[in-house]
Amino acid sequence: MDESSPPRPSLEQHDRRLVPQFILDQFARGELDGRFPAAGLFFDLSGFTHLTESLMSHGTYGAEILASLVEAVFAPLVDTVFAHDGFVASFHGDAFTALFPARDGDEPDAAWRAIACAWRMRERFAGLVTRQTPFGGFQLAAKIGVATGEAEWSILASESEGRAAYNFRGTAVTHCAHAEDQAAKNDIILTPAMLRVVGERVAVEVIGDYLRLNGLPAPLPDSTLPAVPRPSRQALGLFLPAAILDLSLRGEFRQVISLFINLEGAPHVVELLGFAELCFALQRRYGGFFHRIIFDDKGCNLQLFWGAPINHEGDIARALNFILDLRRRYRTAIRAGLTYRMAFAGFIGSPLYEEYS
Secondary structure: OOOOOOOOOOHHHHHOOOOOHHHHHHHHOOOOEEEEEEEEEEEEEEOHHHHHHHHHOOHHHHHHHHHHHHHHHHHHHHHHHHHOOOEEEEEOOOEEEEEEEOHHHOHHHHHHHHHHHHHHHHHHHHHHOEEEEOOEEEEOEEEEEEEEEEEEEEEEEEOOOOEEEEEEEOHHHHHHHHHHHOOOOOOEEEOHHHHHHHHHHOEEEEEOOEEEEEEOOOOOOOOOOOOOOOOOHHHHHOOOOHHHHOOOOOEEEEEEEEEEEEEOOOOOHHHHHHHHHHHHHHHHHHOOEEEEEEEEOOEEEEEEEEOOOOOOOOHHHHHHHHHHHHHHHOOOOEEEEEEEEEEEEEEEEEOOEEEEO
16 A cells, blocks of 8 residues: 555644643643542443444545534534533543543532533433434434542653653543443433532432432533633644644545554553653654553553554554564563554544544
8 A cells, every 4th residue: 555645734724622721731831740630521422333334335425424423423512511611531432531620629510510511411412313314314322421530640741752642540530431331322320429429419310339310400500612722733743743733634434453552550650651652662663643542441551543644555564563562672561452444534523622533
């Protein structure tokens, strides 16, 4: 396969908000790690995989339809997060994690804003359940988990490589993902700690060790979309390659090699930085797109891709040699898996925040 380059961008592409403003603000202040009390929300969209696979057989036209559907579904959901003074910490394919920092340490307020956000997200999603396309209708469903706890963050900045990656972890992140695991279609599931924090403002039903949200007797808080600053290209360029910053297509189908790496235990920031620096160095030789390090209910995971946003001849060999070289050089045991298949590659989110995935 010959090397290919993404289309030349229009000016608007440089204005995309592709890194959480929280991370950019901390880095600008010279802060590289920290923690804060927060509520976490995990949103998962079911039915999207079937929709994607159905549209793949229709080539470029199918990709255009899917990109429009991604925007129509996710943009109002992301906007709802920001309207409740939260932000999207990371996307996971057709799912995402949002955090609601406790303003002035007010954890009940953060928990209430997260619950109100989840309720309004489900209301907005009600009109998106059936998506009609030129190739038929598709049924979608939402599953949401909400938890309260602590959010930890770190920025892994490598001076030698001129690169950086960020991650979020902590109980606010993992507990909302565990709660979502208990959800049936269109459920909102709370952890018991959420009920202790918000008290009688919610009506719930016990589901095993969790609670299903059935109603909100208390009035919902006001919600207003904030003004989010536009990041500079220089700030984004530390975290993302130019091929993504300059990409004009919203989405396309590509043959993609996906590499998932799981690290044992809960590595400390110093260990993660060493791991990230090794990955950055190996990328100079083998290429690939360093997506991010993610902490979720499956532990600490790294995602890399070859074949998107650009592809090179021998991408499969590059990916295989990358993981073999990484296994030789990294001192701690790792687990890894690779796939090679057609996938949707593009932007997901809203003008307030989006990611390439």
